[in-house]
Amino acid sequence: MSTATHTEELLLEDAGTVADLRTFVTRARAADDGAIRLQGAGHVLAAYVCVMRAKLLGEGTPTILGLRTMALGTPSDIDVTVSLASVADRLAHMDADDTRLPIPPMTVNESWAAVTAPRGAWEELGSVSAETLIDAAKTGVQEIGQIIPVNPGALIVNNARAAVWGREMDGVPGSIPGGAAFAAYALGFVAPGETGTIFRSHKWLRITTGRGHILVRPKAVL
Numbered sequence: 001m002s003t004a005t006h007t008e009e010l011l012l013e014d015a016g017t018v019a020d021l022r023t024f025v026t027r028a029r030a031a032d033d034g035a036i037r038l039q040g041a042g043h044v045l046a047a048y049v050c051v052m053r054a055k056l057l058g059e060g061t062p063t064i065l066g067l068r069t070m071a072l073g074t075p076s077d078i079d080v081t082v083s084l085a086s087v088a089d090r091l092a093h094m095d096a097d098d099t100r101l102p103i104p105p106m107t108v109n110e111s112w113a114a115v116t117a118p119r120g121a122w123e124e125l126g127s128v129s130a131e132t133l134i135d136a137a138k139t140g141v142q143e144i145g146q147i148i149p150v151n152p153g154a155l156i157v158n159n160a161r162a163a164v165w166g167r168e169m170d171g172v173p174g175s176i177p178g179g180a181a182f183a184a185y186a187l188g189f190v191a192p193g194e195t196g197t198i199f200r201s202h203k204w205l206r207i208t209t210g211r212g213h214i215l216v217r218p219k220a221v222l
Contacts, residue, residue, distance in 0.1 A: 008103045013071035022091045024068045029084045031186040037113045040076030050112045051183035060162040062177045066187045067213040081113040117215045122199040126173030130190040137185035140164045140178045174198045180214045
């Protein structure tokens, strides 16, 4: 549903940043082709996407967001939520040396974008290897494939995903659900040999790697 129209644009720092955003949007669409929240803070752009969330009343799927920060060529205080498809379309039409990204004029309403994770007071809980996250993601995908029958209904699919991705990972600090591992893997935030750091702020959880952040939001704030 449209809530506003505008003609703003973002000036990304360079062509490499444009390519970075393009990759992030492509991966996010493959995981869940929904929306992206673009939030400017000076010369930094924070791009949030939702990898998974509960879609049925009473469902236990955790709400898990991916966050990638990128450099801007000029400061911005923009804060809009638009469709991933519309951003992908504008990125596809940019020339090789173009760093100006027109913001899609039609914004969308997404419940996950209404609550922002804390910017401070994050307590470090420990670390997790990329191999652990990758293995949990691949194992979860395989398990869901074995659970779901041929031609399943939406309820069966969502219940299976909730059971697998809502289950805490063994031996990982902070009671991190398996869905966070899937999000990190799907968005390309982990690679073999790397390590993620786990943080908590109030009831929020976060996995941070050199490639981005995975945020796990408690159900109570939905």
